[in-house]
Amino acid sequence: MPLPEILFDGQPLRLEAVVALARGQAVARLSDAPTFVRRIDAGAEFVARLLAEDGVVYGITTGYGDSCTVSIPPALVEQLPTHLYTYHGCGAGALLTPEQTRAVLAVRLQSLAQGVSGVSYALLKQLAALLAHDILPQIPSEGSVGASGDLTPLSYVAAVLCGERQVWFRGESMPAAQALAAVGLQPHKLRPKEGLAIMNGTAVMTALACLAWDRADQLGRLATRCTAANVVASQGNAHHFDETLFAAKPHPGQQRVAARLRADLASDRPTRNEQRLQDRYSLRCAPHVIGVLEDSLPWLRQLIENELNSANDNPLIDAEGERVLHGGHFYGGHIAMAMDTLKTAVANVADLLDRQLALLVDTRFNHGLPSNLSGALGERAAINHGLKALQISVSAWTAEALKQTMPASVFSRSTECHNQDKVSMGTIAARDCLRVLDLSEQVLVAMLIAARQALGLRERLAPLNLTPVLSQWLADLCARIPLIEEDRALDRELQQLLQALRAQAWNPYGEADAGA
Known part of the structure; x- marks a missing residue:
């Protein structure tokens, strides 16, 4: 074809x-x-x-x-x-x-x-x-x-x-x-x-911005699906995403994230754990964190696509009017702002997932799951460590992503004998954003492993009552990632999941894109 x-x-x-x-x-x-x-x-x-x-x-x-x-x-x-x-x-x-x-x-x-x-x-x-x-x-x-x-x-x-x-x-x-x-x-x-x-x-910075926007959109959607899985795994309160509640704070992207979580969790059902009124922020406030990214995407799309569809060299040639127009359309300030904004929103999502993982591996907060989500049983439990090292790596990747959020656009330098005395740093901002996305995607695929492991271990304790969409998603993960019952190196699986992510193997939520 x-x-x-x-x-x-x-x-x-x-x-x-x-x-x-x-x-x-x-x-x-x-x-x-x-x-x-x-x-x-x-x-x-x-x-x-x-x-x-x-x-x-x-x-x-x-x-x-x-x-x-x-x-x-x-x-x-x-x-x-x-x-x-x-x-x-x-x-x-x-x-x-x-x-x-x-x-x-x-x-x-x-x-x-x-x-x-x-x-x-x-x-x-x-x-x-x-x-x-x-x-x-x-x-x-x-x-x-x-x-x-x-x-x-x-x-x-x-x-x-x-x-x-x-x-x-x-x-x-x-x-x-x-x-x-x-x-x-x-x-x-x-x-x-x-x-x-x-x-x-501005072709290089704009090209990188197009790719970054697309990756960020997918990351926000999959982070939402991971959050739904983590709510189930930790026996959280699905009513935190109530439609009436979110009508009172009407950020459209935030409301979209909450709606996706409601659909994944079928939160009209009674919860099993009604006595816990409020989950910790990384679960309860997930729509507010991911929603910042979701609400930024339409605005950032506008900046990127305006640049994409512009003439941005100098001088411009008006053949019809027979004029040569000297200006500064090569200045990439809008792309710089878009990329500085996007990398901050993305890094915050990585930080959210890092916090969710910290709860899942800790017996003080995971409501009955094994320490470090280890799947080992009997006497072998003593020598198995589950996701202990993975959680450390996720923390490292998250910290590096957060460190990269220093805005590039404010670091203008005077160059070329002060002819270029105010510059955009747009390409550096775009490269920074892609690095933040690399790190955040590593966090995300680690969370896929953790969500699959946590749900598998929760099912050992009692049958899972998943929505069809979450059940199908979990089945796909289980086909890709066997339950970790005995310690094993996870680097190959992480890379395979990264490849699948970047090939868009998962596209949660099929409604029109966030920037439409």
Whole structure:
């Protein structure tokens, strides 16, 4: 069955389109409609006319940044874009993953497809071809301050379009020129505005933000399902999520989380433990914690998708009005704010789950379950330690996630001879957010093991009275994770669960997404 197509024609895209392309679940198609092609080429043609008339245009007939006062001799104008990506080839750090790189290519293509960047349709075709053939520039993740855009990481995209630097292609690392030749492509020759148009924008931070949003949405949903399981395992009070109660504090996301918990727990049933009126906060206040993330997602989607569907290089080219518009749309402040906000909300969810696990493993609080949720019986119970070490690891991962929540956006630095004297730090914020998600997902899959173990041990004491949806979810977990009756290493199972999580094996609650 063919994969769905994502059309790039200048019309708005949702962030799910970027995620689907990044994960290989869709293919990109660049519009070849004559009106679209003419609109794109009109910008490049206007730039060419300006040059022919000896017009002065930043980054085309002048140097870059603080060097904007340096005039470029006409004979050297064609070489300037090559110098731009060449001297920005100073990235460091881990390379972006293939998934992240596909997202970067898609986001940059969407921005240039807006038709105000002064580039040729041929450039868009070359960029779309990288996506179509999965020729992935090797992009170092470090070196951008988020204004003037993601210059250094995007220089690796520009260079690859021109047949330079290294790519991943068909599972191998090879020179870009070799990969292009393998699919019948020639290196692109950049027109005067095209180097700047590719590099001077927010594509890297926005691509990472799209992926982060999608992962955070899934994490919040699965954390809610885990919470429902933990309420059952600890014999908690399901009436904490009462509809009338939550009508009195009408945050929509918080109410959604409470409704999901009610559905999972069928809280209209009498509780077995009516004498305990109030559970501890990590259970009772779960909708309030997860609800902060849930309520943030629609707003964060708006920020991310506005950036995704924007032209964000400089200068912009208004071919119809025959104007060159100098501004600062490369500034990634909205993505920086989105990522600083998201990582804080996500880390708080990790902290919630960490607290729930601390209750489950402690006989003072778990209401009759074995210490550390050990499944060993008889004399072997003395040498088995259950989830003792897992709880320590979860605490470590949570602490590191919380430590990463220092906002990046407030650490602006003055760079480039004080030309870039206020910068967004958006790409650093996005990378921080992904790290927080990595750690929080580790916490989450550990909680899947703990919830499965706790429910299995609770069932030893008395039959479980689960809702059908929770029963089916538990059956899936039991198929993936045998009950831990004798101590065993859990690292392989943790990694398998992480892979399943990131492949979206679970998608609790099928209603429309939180950002709709």
